[in-house]
Amino acid sequence: MRRLGNIITSIHILLCVFLLVGxxxxxxxxxxxxxxxxxxxxDGRTMLKIVKKFNRENPDIRVLMQRMDxxxxxxxxxxxxxxxxxxxxxxxxxGNIERFMQAxxxxxxxxxxxxxxxxxxxxxxxxxxxxxxxxxRHYGLPLDVHIIGMYYNRALFxxxxxVDEKGEPKPPKTREEFLDALSRLxxxxxxxxxxxxxxxxxxxxxxxxxxxxxxxxxKFFTPDNDRCLLNCPKNVEALQFCVDLIxxxxxAPPPENFDSWIGFRQGKVGIAFEGIYMxxxxxxxxxxxxxxxxxxxxxxxxxxxxxxHILCLKTGLEDKKLDAAWRFMKYLSDNSLDWAEGGQVPxxxxxxxxxxxxxxxIQWEFARQIPYIRYVPRVPFIxxxxxxxxxxxxxxxxxxxxxxxxxxxAAENVDKVIERRKKMIEENRKPRP
Amino acid sequence: xxxxxxxxxFFILGLGAMAFMLPVVLxxxxxxxxxxxxxxxxxxxxxxxxxxxxREILGNPExxxxxRWFLNSVxxxxxxxxxxLLVDSLAAYGLARLHLPGKKWAFTMIVATLMIPGQIFxxxxxxxxNRLGWLDTPLAIIIPAGAGAFGVFLLHQFxxxxxxxxxxxxxxxxxxxxxxxxxxxxxxxKPALSTLGIFTFLGSWNDFIGPLVFLDSVDxxxxxxxxxxxxxxYFAEYGLTLSACVICTAPALLVFLLFQRxxxxxxSLTGLKE
Amino acid sequence: MNKKNALYRYSGYLxxxxxxxxxxxxxxxxxxxxxxxxxxxxxxxSPFPPKxxxxxxxxxxxxxxxxxxxxxATIRFVIMIVPSVVSGAxxxxxxxxNVSPKRESFFRAAYFFPTIISISVAGILWRWFYNTEFGLFxxxxxxxxxxxxxxxxxxxxMKSIVLMTLWWTxxxxxxxxxxxxxxxxxxxxxxxxxxxxxxxxxxxxxxxxLLRPVLLFVIVMSIIASFQVFGQTFxxxxxxxxxxxxxxxxxxxxxxxxxxxxxxxxxxxWLLFLVIAVFSLVQFRMMKER
Numbered sequence: 001m002r003r004l005g006n007i008i009t010s011i012h013i014l015l016c017v018f019l020l021v022g023x024x025x026x027x028x029x030x031x032x033x034x035x036x037x038x039x040x041x042x043d044g045r046t047m048l049k050i051v052k053k054f055n056r057e058n059p060d061i062r063v064l065m066q067r068m069d070x071x072x073x074x075x076x077x078x079x080x081x082x083x084x085x086x087x088x089x090x091x092x093x094x095g096n097i098e099r100f101m102q103a104x105x106x107x108x109x110x111x112x113x114x115x116x117x118x119x120x121x122x123x124x125x126x127x128x129x130x131x132x133x134x135x136x137r138h139y140g141l142p143l144d145v146h147i148i149g150m151y152y153n154r155a156l157f158x159x160x161x162x163v164d165e166k167g168e169p170k171p172p173k174t175r176e177e178f179l180d181a182l183s184r185l186x187x188x189x190x191x192x193x194x195x196x197x198x199x200x201x202x203x204x205x206x207x208x209x210x211x212x213x214x215x216x217x218x219k220f221f222t223p224d225n226d227r228c229l230l231n232c233p234k235n236v237e238a239l240q241f242c243v244d245l246i247x248x249x250x251x252a253p254p255p256e257n258f259d260s261w262i263g264f265r266q267g268k269v270g271i272a273f274e275g276i277y278m279x280x281x282x283x284x285x286x287x288x289x290x291x292x293x294x295x296x297x298x299x300x301x302x303x304x305x306x307x308x309h310i311l312c313l314k315t316g317l318e319d320k321k322l323d324a325a326w327r328f329m330k331y332l333s334d335n336s337l338d339w340a341e342g343g344q345v346p347x348x349x350x351x352x353x354x355x356x357x358x359x360x361x362i363q364w365e366f367a368r369q370i371p372y373i374r375y376v377p378r379v380p381f382i383x384x385x386x387x388x389x390x391x392x393x394x395x396x397x398x399x400x401x402x403x404x405x406x407x408x409x410a411a412e413n414v415d416k417v418i419e420r421r422k423k424m425i426e427e428n429r430k431p432r433p
Numbered sequence: 434x435x436x437x438x439x440x441x442x443f444f445i446l447g448l449g450a451m452a453f454m455l456p457v458v459l460x461x462x463x464x465x466x467x468x469x470x471x472x473x474x475x476x477x478x479x480x481x482x483x484x485x486x487x488r489e490i491l492g493n494p495e496x497x498x499x500x501r502w503f504l505n506s507v508x509x510x511x512x513x514x515x516x517x518l519l520v521d522s523l524a525a526y527g528l529a530r531l532h533l534p535g536k537k538w539a540f541t542m543i544v545a546t547l548m549i550p551g552q553i554f555x556x557x558x559x560x561x562x563n564r565l566g567w568l569d570t571p572l573a574i575i576i577p578a579g580a581g582a583f584g585v586f587l588l589h590q591f592x593x594x595x596x597x598x599x600x601x602x603x604x605x606x607x608x609x610x611x612x613x614x615x616x617x618x619x620x621x622x623k624p625a626l627s628t629l630g631i632f633t634f635l636g637s638w639n640d641f642i643g644p645l646v647f648l649d650s651v652d653x654x655x656x657x658x659x660x661x662x663x664x665x666x667y668f669a670e671y672g673l674t675l676s677a678c679v680i681c682t683a684p685a686l687l688v689f690l691l692f693q694r695x696x697x698x699x700x701s702l703t704g705l706k707e
Numbered sequence: 708m709n710k711k712n713a714l715y716r717y718s719g720y721l722x723x724x725x726x727x728x729x730x731x732x733x734x735x736x737x738x739x740x741x742x743x744x745x746x747x748x749x750x751x752x753s754p755f756p757p758k759x760x761x762x763x764x765x766x767x768x769x770x771x772x773x774x775x776x777x778x779x780a781t782i783r784f785v786i787m788i789v790p791s792v793v794s795g796a797x798x799x800x801x802x803x804x805n806v807s808p809k810r811e812s813f814f815r816a817a818y819f820f821p822t823i824i825s826i827s828v829a830g831i832l833w834r835w836f837y838n839t840e841f842g843l844f845x846x847x848x849x850x851x852x853x854x855x856x857x858x859x860x861x862x863x864x865m866k867s868i869v870l871m872t873l874w875w876t877x878x879x880x881x882x883x884x885x886x887x888x889x890x891x892x893x894x895x896x897x898x899x900x901x902x903x904x905x906x907x908x909x910x911x912x913x914x915x916x917l918l919r920p921v922l923l924f925v926i927v928m929s930i931i932a933s934f935q936v937f938g939q940t941f942x943x944x945x946x947x948x949x950x951x952x953x954x955x956x957x958x959x960x961x962x963x964x965x966x967x968x969x970x971x972x973x974x975x976x977w978l979l980f981l982v983i984a985v986f987s988l989v990q991f992r993m994m995k996e997r
Contacts, residue, residue, distance in 0.1 A: 068658075439805070450814055561732065561737070657825055
């Protein structure tokens with residue numbers, strides 16, 4: 001009895017679902033392009049709006065956007081690749097592109113860029129365009145560049161008297177100004193030994209420390225990626241500076257993993273270095289008066305970590321699909337100011353030199369760093385490198401190991417990964433019996 | 434028992450119960466706070482009650498097709514439950530009651546698979562589903578769910594406890610094995626079946642990894658996967674996430690409250706028929 | 708006659724057929740694939756094809772400090788959670804067994820409630836609780852001057868995960884034990900009362916021995932499940948701080964899906980299976996003997 005009822009209900013539901021799905025079927029034949037990315041949260045919704053606009057303006061193409069958290073995204077992309085189900089257009093981080101390049105997973109786009117419906121390659125900043133280049137060919141279209149920058153709390157700055165002649169908060173530019181600002185921002189208002197306001201907080205170790213190490217002119221790998229140089233003296237110095245901020249000067253609290261950003265959002269921290277993509281998060285905090293500026297030069301030279309979202313094409317696409325996919329990619333690129341609203345920086349200089357972009361104050365400030373942005377080293381084992389980097393920095397910041405020891409350990413572990421890969425290449429070169 | 438003893442017990446239990454239920458109550462309450470307030474944590478109750486989180490989730494069907502996800506979840510969980518109940522009860526009956534050569538080995542092997550970490554299955558199952566062309570369809574979630582050993586184990590234990598005389602009588606009357614299954618075993622197993630049904634439903638409803646890997650289109654997602662879209666790698670939109678959690682948990686909560694007695698009776702039986 | 712009987716008996720397998728078909732296709736086949744894979748050195752999405760290396764992956768795992776550290780994190784978790792869940796569940800079950808039936812229903816529901824919440828919801832929730840800056844716990848502890856770095860200090864991180872798991876899984880265990888308690892006939896207790904036995908005596912000499920089979924079931928299932936812990940650590944601490952909560956399943960997951968070393972990941976999964984099987988068997992033997 002119940003079983004019969006079940007069957008009926010199932011059929012019922014099946015029909016409903018089918019109806020809801022079926023609504024989309026039975027239209028004119030469109031070229032359908034699948035577009036995968038990892039844009040969740042507000043990013044995702046911004047991108048979705050752009051995609052819908054494209055679909056409306058191009059009735060012969062239908063772009064289906066599928067998104068999921070970055071962590072799982074890459075896994076899924078790979079597994080789909082194995083099953084030959086990779087989407088036509090997908091996004092990769094510039095930092096990860098090496099692996100995909102080596103695996104012949106993506107198609108070069110030079111012919112499309114140079115075509116009639118192309119893009120002027122000179123419109124891209126040099127260092128960004130070369131991030132997707134290998135052996136003279138370019139493997140994807142940079143959509144944006146997300147740079148790390150300095151967010152600062154204007155209210156706290158004013159209270160601490162860090163202002164210019166007009167009384168406006170003055171973000172520090174050099175190491176001296178930085179330390180001076182921190183000393184004035186770090187307060188223990190009620191003298192109970194608990195610091196209530198911190199001058200500075202370290203957020204994502206990879207981006208923060210990588211920027212600083214580059215500022216100290218440190219190196220990470222030998223030119224042929226044969227050995228890891230993470231423990232070179234300049235990097236140790238940079239890491240020591242951060243450790244000092246916590247332990248010697250006490251301008252920054254002990255490390256909190258990824259929750260340290262919350263302190264800034266709560267208005268308890270004066271300065272934090274984070275990527276432009278955190279803008280949407282900050283804007284939700286209605287009671288926070290904040291602004292952005294380029295990173296101060298704490299080392300010897302200016303440098304700032306950056307990564308880009310690269311639009312990539314699956315290999316093996318032909319004519320109609322290829323054309324449609326490229327039209328979509330070009331559209332996204334041309335309209336990257338829409339995308340920038342959500343907290344990104346366009347990579348095309350022509351778009352940056354517009355009134356509209358200048359009005360995106362924080363993006364504009366961060367974009368000033370473009371001439372000296374630094375991508376992470378281009379190696380296929382970037383995940384392992386990132387992990388060792390993170391753990392090493394963490395140990396040093398907590399005082400478990402000295403900066404020197406921590407980086408030594410990290411470099412050693414990365415060397416092991418390099419060794420294994422070298423062996424693998426060797427094995428594969430051997431002639432088969 | 435002495436009254437004072439009872440009161441102490443009641444007090445301890447009550448404290449513990451509050452501690453256990455508090456987190457859930459919190460989800461519900463926090464969903465009504467605006468994002469700016471959640472960051473500061475002024476207290477359990479919202480300072481300013483707001484429906485903005487719910488509005489943003491429910492009022493944005495283009496970007497957040499939450500009803501769609503809900504329907505998908507209902508459909509998939511329902512089908513999984515039906516499949517498992519059907520297939521597992523037949524198998525459990527066979528293993529518990531029929532004289533099959535080698536059935537002890539079959540049963541041991543089936544139960545041993547419970548000890549194997551699930552990660553092993555992810556990629557091979559993906560490849561198989563791909564070959565079958567089922568990826569990005571509900572079939573990818575529904576069919577593999579029928580392979581789980583838990584249901585067979587549970588029903589097997591319970592079927593062992595049904596008195597044989599009834600079956601023997603039916604046998605003498607000339608009833609086929611299928612007939613015994615249909616007319617004796619199943620009706621007598623209502624508690625166990627409804628328990629397995631509820632477990633399976635809840636398990637399927639909350640299943641995250643399967644739908645995440647095997648479904649591609651956002652409009653085919655189930656509820657837990659859809660809710661995960663509010664967590665980016667960099668931060669979580671706490672307000673939205675928590676209100677989505679409320680929407681996600683409410684049906685499970687309802688099912689639980691309605692069938693409370695059956696569930697709890699059922700779990701107990703697994704332990705007993707050891 | 709014989710032939711007919713054999714046919715009859717084998718046709719009984721038809722009952723198992725639907726299940727075995729699914730079992731074979733989606734459990735056994737992937738298992739064999741996984742087992743086979745463990746003998747190969749294969750990096751997904753790389754220019755290198757899979758290479759047969761015999762027990763090379765197993766060797767690498769047993770020599771790898773990362774593997775042992777992850778295994779140790781898992782074992783630490785199991786050692787902390789299993790006794791606490793089982794004893795906590797037992798305590799609550801005994802207490803509930805001693806209240807009036809009306810109240811019993813309510814309490815049973817209250818303690819079982821967390822178990823029906825999905826891991827992603829529970830993970831988000833507790834990560835928020837444990838937040839040093841604005842989490843629930845610290846916001847209240849602040850008033851008494853305590854500030855615990857729940858998730859960012861090595862000595863607290865795993866304990867925080869254990870606490871959360873305790874909340875999440877105690878209900879399930881409790882309910883089974885409660886049913887087991889209900890099975891014990893009242894006469895035993897009445898006889899003991901007449902003899903003047905106190906509460907503790909009753910518990911240790913009547914309740915526990917008669918509860919043993921059910922207790923064994925709960926303990927073994929608990930061990931099996933705890934060794935496979937992943938969701939909590941992944942969602943709440945992501946294996947940190949300093950990899951102290953990176954349990955073996957997370958390491959396997961990262962190896963297979965972030966480093967794309969499928970063969971190595973498969974080998975480690977089988978090693979984990981062996982560990983689980985050993986622990987379960989030992990527990991079984993230990994309790995059966997007494």
